[in-house]
Amino acid sequence: MNLKYEECIKACLECLKACNTCFDACLQEDDVKMMAECIRLDRACADICAFAIQAMTSNNPFVKEICQLCAEICDRCAEECAKHDHEHCQNCAEACRKCAEVCHEMSL
Template sequence: MSHENYQSAIKALHECMEACNHCYDACLQEDDIKMMAQCIRLDRECADICGYLEQALVRGTPFAAELANVCAKICEDCGNECKKHDHDHCQKCAEACFQCADACKSIA
């Protein structure tokens, strides 16, 4: 399938990657970094898979459904972790993750 068919998912993936990268960086600045460890870890996982899937869709991967399924799971896990924290960056990240998970599910 042509990448033009995935434009809304590509946009959601890019926005999620940016939100996770920002959350990752902001979490590293928090006073209680140990409390943020799982959030930081999932931010990295999520940003990496979103970035990869975005590129894969643009180049027309034949594995779109399989990759999108994995990406949706990681996005949901990251979003669930981020929403546990009151920080603005975590809340915005959770929102982006859930939107991206929905976009990925539409591909999977």
């Protein structure tokens, strides 16, 4: 595995886990409808993080573009999760912000 990808892969993995935890916990909330956008973005974010990990580990020629898109989706997910007081949402927002930062650096 390419060492320059190591930090980004780690951040994507943490974000993927946080999004899946948040997604699952949001489905358990009393007002699931209020959490709909959070759930939708958790899924999108987890999917792009998984794809970015796959791209980095296979040395995909579009890694920079994929990481740029990952950073954008992570930013959006962090924005949405930060609106909710639930611990799982706040943890997810933090993981997304960190992942967005590292992915953005990778895309330059």
